[in-house]
Amino acid sequence: MDTAQHRAIAEAAAALRRGELVGMPTETVYGLAGDATNPGAVQKIFALKGRPADHPLIVHVSGANMLPRYAARVTPLAEKLAEAFWPGPLTLIVERGAAISEQVTGGQASLGLRAPAHPMAQALLAAFDGPLAAPSANRFGRVSPTTAAHVRAEFGSALGLILDGGPSSIGIESTIVDARGTAPRILRPGMIDAAHIVAVAGALADSQRAFSPRVSGALASHYAPDTPLAVLDRAALTICAKQLLERQLIPRLLMREHLPEGLCGIALPDSPSLYAQQLYAALRALDALGADALLVEAPPDSLPWRAIHDRLRRAASGVGIACYTP
Numbered sequence: 001m002d003t004a005q006h007r008a009i010a011e012a013a014a015a016l017r018r019g020e021l022v023g024m025p026t027e028t029v030y031g032l033a034g035d036a037t038n039p040g041a042v043q044k045i046f047a048l049k050g051r052p053a054d055h056p057l058i059v060h061v062s063g064a065n066m067l068p069r070y071a072a073r074v075t076p077l078a079e080k081l082a083e084a085f086w087p088g089p090l091t092l093i094v095e096r097g098a099a100i101s102e103q104v105t106g107g108q109a110s111l112g113l114r115a116p117a118h119p120m121a122q123a124l125l126a127a128f129d130g131p132l133a134a135p136s137a138n139r140f141g142r143v144s145p146t147t148a149a150h151v152r153a154e155f156g157s158a159l160g161l162i163l164d165g166g167p168s169s170i171g172i173e174s175t176i177v178d179a180r181g182t183a184p185r186i187l188r189p190g191m192i193d194a195a196h197i198v199a200v201a202g203a204l205a206d207s208q209r210a211f212s213p214r215v216s217g218a219l220a221s222h223y224a225p226d227t228p229l230a231v232l233d234r235a236a237l238t239i240c241a242k243q244l245l246e247r248q249l250i251p252r253l254l255m256r257e258h259l260p261e262g263l264c265g266i267a268l269p270d271s272p273s274l275y276a277q278q279l280y281a282a283l284r285a286l287d288a289l290g291a292d293a294l295l296v297e298a299p300p301d302s303l304p305w306r307a308i309h310d311r312l313r314r315a316a317s318g319v320g321i322a323c324y325t326p
Contacts, residue, residue: 005120005123008161008163008164011161012124012127012161012163015160016033016034016124017035019034019035019044020034021033021044021045021160022124022159022161023148023155023159023163024120024124024163025118025148025163025165025168026117026121027088027118027121027170028116028170028171028174029136029145029171030136030146030151030168031116031132031135031136032045032048032049032134032151033134034133035132035133036057036130036132036133037130039103041133042057042133045057045135049139050139050140051135053103053107054107055106055140056104056108056111057104057133057135058112058113058114059111059113059131059133060113060114060115060116060121060125060131061115061125061132062087062122062125062126063082063086063087066113067092067113069097069099070094070100070111070131071094071097071111072095072097073095074094075094075179075181076182077181077182078092078094078180080200081179081184081200085196085200086114086115087115088116088192089117089170089174089192090114090174090177090192091113091114091215092113092114092177093111093112093177093178093179093180093215094110094111094180095109095180096109112215114174118168118169119165120163120165124163137159138150141223143280144172146171146277147281148162148165153284169277170191170276171276171277171279171280171281172279173188174190175190175191176215178205181205183202184198184201184202184204184205186204188215188310189306191272191273191307193303193304194303195303223314224316225287225294226287227252227287227290227293227294228294228321229293229296229321230293230294230295230321231296231297231313231316232295232296232297232298233297234298236323237296237297238260239323240323244292244293244323250291250292251265252266252289252294253265253294254282254286254294254296254297256275257269265295266282266285266286268282272308279308279311283315295321296312
């Protein structure tokens, strides 16, 4: 990091100590950061996002050595996962310690903790020297931001300071794993997938038998652009796009590798990591075009694409686009 970035981090840490909010880059998406121990700052996060008070915030810490400070009990499973994947795109659900209020966790006894890998996020945590509540820096339920410009577009002058750490390298939100028991339970898929978790911590718990806490990004409708969005296989998508054009409606397409001739949109790489990295920026760009519908080609049905399927399914939830596809 250069001198200007170090100055910006010092300014951001000072703002956080005053109870203000800061746009913070992470490797997943940009976060709306506030002092997790300051009730006034936490309330500002909920208010600025328009987030329901019962929807918990993820708390960011510097590393695994912070687990005993903010968790009431650290299980061997939590220690093992933190050692393997922190800093990185993994949120661990632990028992909330006394240092973090119920306001942060939506009234629950559980707490989501994550150590981000982005160097500016780590520098900010070091300069602030405390835990940061930092949900995605966007209005509640909308497409998450992966650049500082996205954050500014969301909040304008309502958010005074945004650290610019470049585009997020992962591009979608962290994997969330319940680490309170002896076997891991994945509550939100991410780019650290089930195979990675099982390789470190053993077989997954039976998620149907155990109580699941509320976690970030688990609502049926989430990550949604303003334009109605549908996820279709490639053949059905092409038919639907042509039907919309015949009705004088404007579709925009999000596909893998290439677009059909005569149709407009964005083609993303046929690689889960590169696709995820570019997904939210592509959705924002297409949304800004003012189309009547966004048609997204369904990704492959395989484990590396599962988190992307999850985000697209929630983005399309409750939206109806009238097409006939055989």
